[in-house]
Amino acid sequence: MARKFSNEAKLGLLAIVTLTVLIWGYRFLKGKNLLDNSNTYYITYSDVGGLNTSAPVFINGFQVGSVTAVKLKPDDVEKINVTIEVDGEIELPKTTTAVLASSSIMGGKSILLEYGNADMQNGILENKSYIDGTTQGLLGSMVDVNEVDVYFDKLKNGFSGLIDTITQSSPNAEESIMQSIEEFQTTIKNLSGISNKINIMLAKSASNFDETLSNVASLSETLKNSNAKIAGIIDNLDVVTTDLKNAEISKTVGAAEGAITEVKTSLTTIQGTVKSAEEAIANINQLISKVENGDGSLSALINDKALYNNLESTSQNLDLLLQDFRLNPKRYVNVSVFGKKDKEYVVPEDDPAEKIKDSKN
Structure with missing residues (x-):
């Protein structure tokens, strides 16, 4: 029990000392x-x-x-x-x-x-x-106030002694000093005139300056009112950049290259077809050239006028035969059941064959 009490006493004493040091240190810092x-x-x-x-x-x-x-x-x-x-x-x-x-x-x-x-x-x-x-x-x-007074007294006395020394050393010193003072006054007047001119210039430029400020204020107000639009534009740019980032550009480029390859293959096929068409056209031109030159049966059929006239005459005779068959069928087909005699053929008045003969004559 004695050992346990001793430990508790030590802990309590340590806590008191620590708290005292903390309070003393805090107040010392303050x-x-x-x-x-x-x-x-x-x-x-x-x-x-x-x-x-x-x-x-x-x-x-x-x-x-x-x-x-x-x-x-x-x-x-x-x-x-x-x-x-x-x-x-x-x-x-x-x-x-x-x-x-x-x-x-x-x-x-x-x-x-x-x-x-x-x-x-x-x-x-x-x-x-x-x-x-x-x-x-x-x-x-x-600087102490008394010290400032001492400094000014010393400065005044020193400046007065300097003026006296300059006056005594040069007989025209006083005149030179007065001239310097007059020049200094002239300089002051010139500075005053310059300041007046500057004031006039500023007064004339005041309206332009006010207009410039008004324009700047208007511009700032416009920018302020366009914050929503500017924010929307920035959001749209963000969306576009995100889409470009997320887009599978490599796959798109691969697909485009595949399409270009297919187009090249198609162009090769088309070139072969065009070449075949050119060869066919060349053959047709060769055939037409032979026909024009009188080579071959087709050329003879096209260029032989006598053959053309014979074909035309044959066509006309066939037409007359068909018309005559239609107008006088009994002339070509005669069926007698009871043994009647055939009637003698009479040429009609409007015989087509006669009209053809008359047109040729």
Whole structure:
């Protein structure tokens, strides 16, 4: 039992130490030190210029504390409450002023507590008291006001001595200085005239500039109203590219090559057919040439006029025979049952054979 209790005590002590270290480390990162006795003071500013927690608090360049909180004032959002903690051994008079200043050109902020020895007679600030706050510009943070006055005094005295030296060394120095001043004034007038001309040019160009701005605004409005169409075009391009990506182009090319091969085969067959047709036409031309030249039976049949006349005469005689058979059948077929005598054939008045004879005569 004693061993078990000892382990639990060790675990509890370790947990307490760990928690204490975590709390101390967290507050240390925020600018607080649990091991030091410190006093808390409150300051109100209208603009903190980017002041952060953990910013240093100085007295005559010596750090005596840090900023622990920066929050908006609950009842007035135009004011900001700043909480600082100062070493408890340092006593601040009631007339202390907290000056918010820039600690570097990079923009870091710090608080300067300003007071004098005479202020200590006005009473000491108690813990959690309010301090009056003021703000100092970047130039004021970098250079003291008294130092600026000294610099200007030295510059003025040096410039006056320089003018006196120039005047004493050259008898015409004063005249040269006055001439330089007049030339400088002339230069100022010329610059003024140039600025006036620039103003006139800008005034004349104002309408064109306004029109340009109007056109730009119209273009932007058109683009804004065409967002849906542009999006549709982009979607269509996406669909087309996707289809091209997914399309089996290799198979399509293979099929096209197969079709081209079949077309080539068909063209070869057609060429053979055309060649055969050309040979047949050549044979027909040869046959026609023989007929025209009188070679062969067909040529004799076509070119022999006597044969043509005989055929025509035979056709006419056959036609007459058929007509006569139709008009006088008894002349060719005579059947007598009782032994009657045949009638003598009489040539009809409109005998076709006579008409043919008359037409030939």
